[in-house]
Amino acid sequence: MMSISNDDGGESLADRILDAAASCVLAFGIERVTLAEIARRAGVSRPTVYRRWPDTQSILAALLTARVTRVLVDVGERGVGRADLVARMVAVAQRLRQDEIVMSVLHTAPELAMVYIAERLGTSQQILIDALAGQLKLAQEHGSVRAGDPRQLAAMCLLITQSAVQSAQMVAPILDTEALAVELQHALNGYLKP
Incomplete structure (x- = not known):
């Protein structure tokens, strides 16, 4: 027992x-x-x-936040310029696509995933936007990222990257893992280029 x-x-x-x-x-x-x-x-x-969480949904939300945060920390900052920032975003996307828990939510609980895709920002998305906005501001000062509100740019980068993560399985016959990473890198670089 x-x-x-x-x-x-x-x-x-x-x-x-x-x-x-x-x-x-x-x-x-x-x-x-x-x-x-x-x-x-x-x-x-x-x-x-x-005593820690009121219900199962709260535990699962905390689990997803912990998984996303861990990936962000594990990938780490790579430098100040746009190329380093884009490389980090692509690396985070690749790691999230390999995370069994994150992908399980996307594939087995689409109604839960849709809340964070279409209705509201979750804690992990806020964390990603905050981290990215700070790095975008530095890259703007560096001269490698175009002008604009860093939080707005970060939110758009989140949408682009999140779409690549959530739809990767759908386009896998056209864009394998490596090709998806290359194209995501081009999309983000093009969006952020001065």
């Missing part, structure tokens, strides 16, 4: 719960994830999970 313990043993309790949620998504699909199963896989009680 599994012991239900709230002792995190070095790993953050929140990380353990998010890892359990990821495990559930991969095992059952996003629509069949339950808070009880997340708690069981994390080795904690349901009230422990409820």
Whole structure:
């Protein structure tokens, strides 16, 4: 019998719960994830999970934000100019396309994905826009990115890149992974060029 313990043993309790949620998504699909199963896989009680998140949807939103944020941090900044900035955006897109959890949401829970594609910005999208806007401002000062409000440019770059990520499977017979990255790079460079 599994012991239900709230002792995190070095790993953050929140990380353990998010890892359990990821495990559930991969095992059952996003629509069949339950808070009880997340708690069981994390080795904690349901009230422990409820103290951090009010429901399963909130846990899944936090999981997606953590996955996107981790990719952004892992890819890291590459320099100040447009070429480095575009290379980072393309690398983030490629990594997100390889993320099982992010792609599971896109492919098995389209109604959830559509909320963040068509209706409102999610936390991870806000984080991406904020990070990109700061880098775009520096690239503008560097002279390699055209004039314009950095947040507006960042939002448009998000739309272009997000579209490439979400629609990549549809155009895979025409644009394989490498070709998609090359074309995304051309699109972003052309958009940002002074």
